Amino acid sequence: MSGSRPIGIIGGGAWGTALAQVLASGGSDVLLWARDAAVVRAINGVHENPDYLPGQALSPLIRATYDPSLLQEARALLVVTPAQHMRGVLGRFTPQGQPLILCSKGIEAHTHKLMHQVAGEAMPGSPIAVLSGPTFAHEVAAGLPTAVTLAAQDEAMATPLAAMIARPTFRPYVSDDVVGAEIGGAVKNVLAIACGVVAGAELGENARAALIARGFAEMARFGLALGGRAETLAGLSGLGDLVLTCSSTSSRNFSLGQGLGAGRTAAELLGDRRTVAEGAFTAPVLAEAARAWGVEMPVTAAVCALLTGESTVPDVIGALLARPLRAE
DSSP, X not given: OOSSOOEEEEOOSHHHHHHXXXXXXXXXXXXXXXXXXXXXXXXXXXXXXXXXXXXXXXXXXXXXXXXXXXXXXXXXXXXOSOGGGHHHHHTTSOOOSOOEEEOOOXXXXXXXXXXXXXXXXXXXXXXXXXXXXXXXXXXXXXXXXXXXXXXXXXXXXXXXXXXXXXXXXXXXXXXXXXXXXXXXXXXXXXXXXXXXXXXXXXXXXXXXXXXXXXXXXXXXXXXXXXXXXXXXXXXXXIIIHHHHHTSOTTSHHHHHHHHHHTTOOHHHHHHTOSSOOHHHHHHHHHHHHHHHHTOOOHHHHHHHHHHHTSSOHHHHHHHHHTSOOOOO
8 A cells, every 4th residue: 555545435336446446557545435245355355346347457556345434534535326325325424524526327316316416415515526428447447548527516626636536548627517417427328228229129320320319419408407518418428428328238228228129128127237227217217307397308208118118119219200390
């Protein structure tokens, strides 16, 4: 260990482990909290997380724990929990005023709150930033290059945080548009399911490109309605992440949609998964929020209908194609 205060990570899944690895690659001590004792033992014992990031050798600068109190010494906390569990997980930690960098993508069920709002209630007084962008965990952990958005309402806070996490292959761009950054990360998961359906149903690349474009229009409408900015939604955390997750089976959400398109049920597909396809949980919340804000989101509604079994793939495709003609 280098002897400096560690950077803390809350969450021992693939993305949390990948972030630990990229931070350690720059010489930072990293303290990762996981609630799974087997994950803690594997990271500390053999420097690997075989359950979530198999085959990736981890830096010895990464130390794991399942004791939340140990993260009180961290200089910042990267929160990498499933969106629907963020409030409960943060409740295990005693706020020490460290900056929180939220790396989860979603909207909380029932409250319709974004992650920065949830974290603000769970850890009042802690400065909050949001990290989002095109980031497959296995590529980040392997040191392949990417760029992300790091958004905080106070850019003066975000700038030193960006410097803390920046690495030669991991480039953060600072923004003060927290809402826009969060909306992009949440909505793209739902749209990735839709694009997976197109692939699973073998509807062709033209259909997928059209769906990405129309899906982005939905993302922009919703983001602007909630106060996000168009340039943020067209950037790394919006369009950049959308293109990535709508184009690869490495996306859990895309793979879920692909299974739906091939005729499998949501219950069957989600029951098989150790990792979380956030879009399955975000879709109904997003649809409810869109109705509340008066935002038209037909692709999101179609994904909800497929997930609940209310409609079949041919039905939702037919309904989307039968919508009244209109100006783009």
